[in-house]
Amino acid sequence: MIDATTFERHRRMLFGIAYRMLGSVADAEDMVQDAWLRCSQVTTRVDNPVGYLARTVTNLSLNRLTSAAATREQYVGPWLPEPLVTQPDAGEEVELAESVSLALLVVLETLSPLERAVFVLKEVFGFSFREIAGMLDRGEASVRQVGHRARSHVQARRPRYDTPAEVRRQVTDEFLAACLGGDLNRMMELLAPDVTAWSDGGGKVKAALRPQHGAEKVARFLAAVLTQPMDDPRVHAVDVNGSPGLLLTVAGRPDTVACAEVENARITQIRIIRNPDKLRHVPPTSRPDARGPSNQS
Structure with missing residues (x-):
């Protein structure tokens, strides 16, 4: 099982995964709450809480992306992600600025849901392809191929942060x-x-x-x-x-x-x-x- 203390320790990571997957603060918060409801009901031993939590919120986010796609097709005007607004130089929030920038989130919108999940888990949170394969119930070779394709796509389109x-x-x-x-x-x-x-x-x-x-x-x-x-x-x-x-x-x-x-x-x-x-x-x-x-x- 996963207790509340363990869950809270990793809440920031879970929100980060869901937000990068969905581009919505409200939806990401919902996914984190749903993940807690699911994890709190687990009665068996969980040997890898971090991986289990990441798997749970990723799959919840993939399900939400499916329904969000139809809604965004009917959206009036350009669709942009919900912004994360903080005071300038607000410590930890700025450390991962490149991985959460609006420009990058817009690029992630052009990936398939699977590509987006693999990219976020591998490139932002550092999970191995083997770990991601287990989370997504897919073969490691297949996930590795998806990851390389997603990375190439993003690198060709992501903004460059050469300006201080x-x-x-x-x-x-x-x-x-x-x-x-x-x-x-x-x-x-x-x-x-x-x-x-x-x-x-x-x-x-x-x-x-x-x-x-x-x-x-x-x-x-x-x-x-x-x-x-x-x-x-x-x-x-x-x-x-x-x-x-x-x-x-x-x-x-x-x-x-x-x-x-x-x-x-x-x-x-x-x-x-x-x-x-x-x-x-x-x-x-x-x-x-x-x-x-x-x-x-």
Whole structure:
């Protein structure tokens, strides 16, 4: 059996597996709770609690992915993962930033459920192919082949983290200041010419239904979002999945979370989550960096 103490010791790992599998904080929390309900009912001896727990939450997540696929096919506009929002440099949360970045989670969405499971277990959590084969009830050779295929696919598409974190934060902060000041020219200077912005409103709030390409188009879109009428808007510098980002609160409630990718001191990608269903778990921070956006055009 697995007692509560053992389960709690590995809760962070279980949430990490489920979140990377599903891209949803709420669903990941549900999977962890379901895993505990299942494991607490086991009465026989468990020789490898870590492997057993990982197996349980992985298979629960695979089942959830099957039902989620149909829902996402009907999703309005671009689908982005639910963000993990923390204060900048928040210790452990930042250590695995690359393995939990929004950009990587988007890439993982292009894998099959099996490929995603093998990649997460092997590349992020360090389980061997033999262990993963046992978790998924498959042959080791087959799992190894799936793992190599998934790794090649992700490496070809995952973002490169050559820019130091302090530079990414500086560029993000400067861009935020330009947005708040309504300085469209400065915004475009900080954007790469081929920048792309994705915004996820889920059909519930204002967001672009297609990705926005190009510095001018992206700058004007962001300016339009930030200058719309709002009740006591506050902007906070935060980390979003371990990368520099911002949180916009309106009347004390999370309204928008955004995260930027930076290369050569310019922003190359911006991901904006506005779907209120995906911001329910985001706590409003009590340390605003600015009172709110300017209404200048």
